[in-house]
Amino acid sequence: MxxxxxxxxxxxxxxxxxxxxxxxxxxxxxxxxxxxxxxxxxxxxxxxxxxxxxxxxxxxxxxxxxxxxxxxxxxxxxxxxxxxxxxxxxxxxxxxxxxxxxxxxxxxxxxxxxxxxxxxxxxxxxxxxxxxxxxxxxxxxxxxxxxxxxxxLKNKISNVISHKIYIISPFRNAVNYIDDYLNSVLKQSFRNYQIIMIDDCSTDNSKEKIPELPIVRKIINSKRQFALQNIIDVLMTNKFEDEDVICLVDADDMLPHKYVLNIIDRTYHDNSVLMTYGSMTNIDNIMKIGISYTKEEFDNLRLSDWKVTHLRTFKYKVFRELLFQDNNLNCLRDDTGKIFKMPYDMALLFPLLELAGYENIKFINTPTYQYRLHSENDHLKNRDEQYAGEIQIRRKKRFKQVF
Structure with missing residues (x-):
């Protein structure tokens, strides 16, 4: 009772x-x-x-x-x-x-x-x-x-066919955080997923923390490439199906509970959904962070405040369309022609959001991500480079909606 x-x-x-x-x-x-x-x-x-x-x-x-x-x-x-x-x-x-x-x-x-x-x-x-x-x-x-x-629920609901989810996690010098990250992913009750971890030339022996498991693939860089190049390489060199879901999780952060991938998978059961972003909390804080775009803000996306908070996911076919429209990925390159080092999320997600269209993007209100604040966060350590990259990214030409 x-x-x-x-x-x-x-x-x-x-x-x-x-x-x-x-x-x-x-x-x-x-x-x-x-x-x-x-x-x-x-x-x-x-x-x-x-x-x-x-x-x-x-x-x-x-x-x-x-x-x-x-x-x-x-x-x-x-x-x-x-x-x-x-x-x-x-x-x-x-x-x-x-x-x-x-x-x-x-x-x-x-x-x-x-x-x-x-x-x-x-x-x-x-x-x-x-x-x-x-x-x-x-x-x-x-x-x-x-x-x-x-x-x-008062009455149980039936299970349905799931999507394949690929979790892409580039990192550098995350030896103190990888255990937390892996534990939060490996305990997920949804099981149709694979983890792809990219060690971007760490100097703290982070790679030794990556377990030898069938669902974990590790890539060890001998030369530093930064997050965006690492993500692009994975997306371009692996065989993905159009309906596969790509999930971006930094290896110094965590998923807050074992239901996260269930929520992501079920969100994509609405076949119109092509991308998601959502709410998050900082580790050891219950206050929710994250708010959705209005239609008016989205229509002026590159001039609007950045609201694409973690957890960020997309169907692979949206990236495939980006390659079709811009096979040299000029939209992801800085003024010198090199792939942006930072902010990688803005560089990659602005084009994908534009191609997907407002009505095909879902904001997930429940927190699905825990962000770790520490001294090596890019927005703290590389503030000037982040800002310089953002200015260039926001000036890029907007893509027309395709889907």
Missing amino acids: ITTFLLNKDNSFVNFEESILDINPEGFINQGNLYKNLRSAIEWAISHDEDAIYCVCGSNFRYDFDINYLNKIINDLASEGIYSIYINADYKNIVAINEDLVTISNIRSVESFILLSPVYEVVLSLISTLEQNFSMEFNQFLETIIPNAFLL
């Missing part, structure tokens, strides 16, 4: 006799305010050493939990660092994760949700910052404390 708190002022809609839930336990006092009631519920849970609480903020909520099944899902999520989940909500967009879970976006209303103990103090801290003025809409507040936007 899961302890349940009714956060609304009026709870006359509840049939307490039919419910199998432990509703509003002794010691919890309804204070007539959603924020205050949520704080009271969490404080009660902390004082009673309760690992999970079910919070109801609407009239349409679930009574019919299979507690063993619910505990299995909760434990599975907790092991991945996911400590909050929607149970009932009204939303516009949905991406399946597996037979039990989906991630939702454009949320219209929330009826109920579950919080786990590792996030209690964080939520209390956020409530404290608002208590002088509870002007933030409660649904907006929930999007902050439920950043992954996972929702537990």
Whole structure:
């Protein structure tokens, strides 16, 4: 049985006799305010050493939990660092994760949700910052404390045929981070993938960290080429199918949980989707980073703020079209005719975005990437070169949409 708190002022809609839930336990006092009631519920849970609480903020909520099944899902999520989940909500967009879970976006209303103990103090801290003025809409507040936007399905859904995903990861001197990166990828529950790691002439023996596994291919450069050239070489020298999904992950970063590739694969089940970008968090921070382009911004893409945050993916056929249109890849070359060293993401993704077209690109609202801040980040170490490259890239001629 899961302890349940009714956060609304009026709870006359509840049939307490039919419910199998432990509703509003002794010691919890309804204070007539959603924020205050949520704080009271969490404080009660902390004082009673309760690992999970079910919070109801609407009239349409679930009574019919299979507690063993619910505990299995909760434990599975907790092991991945996911400590909050929607149970009932009204939303516009949905991406399946597996037979039990989906991630939702454009949320219209929330009826109920579950919080786990590792996030209690964080939520209390956020409530404290608002208590002088509870002007933030409660649904907006929930999007902050439920950043992954996972929702537990009432009825299971069936599995479908998957795409092949290729994870391309160039790196240099990442010996301190590769274990974290590999662990985050190798634990993915989606299994139809291959990792291609390119050691760009490291001097710290990073290559020794790359395991000998069938799904891991390693490339060791004897001469430094920088990220974009490494990615181009992989895309041009390997045999990919048009529908294969290319996924760019820096080897000093991580995937946040084992469901990431499920989300990517399921997103591409919409056959119109050719590219994705999305939301991310910094490692050891739950605050979500990332926002989608508007149509107006996309129409002036090279003049708009850069919003193509990790995780960035595309179908191989978009790159194939780029080769067809620009077989010398002049769009990826600087004023001296050399492939851009940085920023590699802008150089490669601007043309692909333009070829794909706004309506064929999906922004994934749930965080699918963890970014590591450290002193060797290009935007910190090579700020001037990054900026000089960006100026040249933004001045390049826009490609016409093909798809």
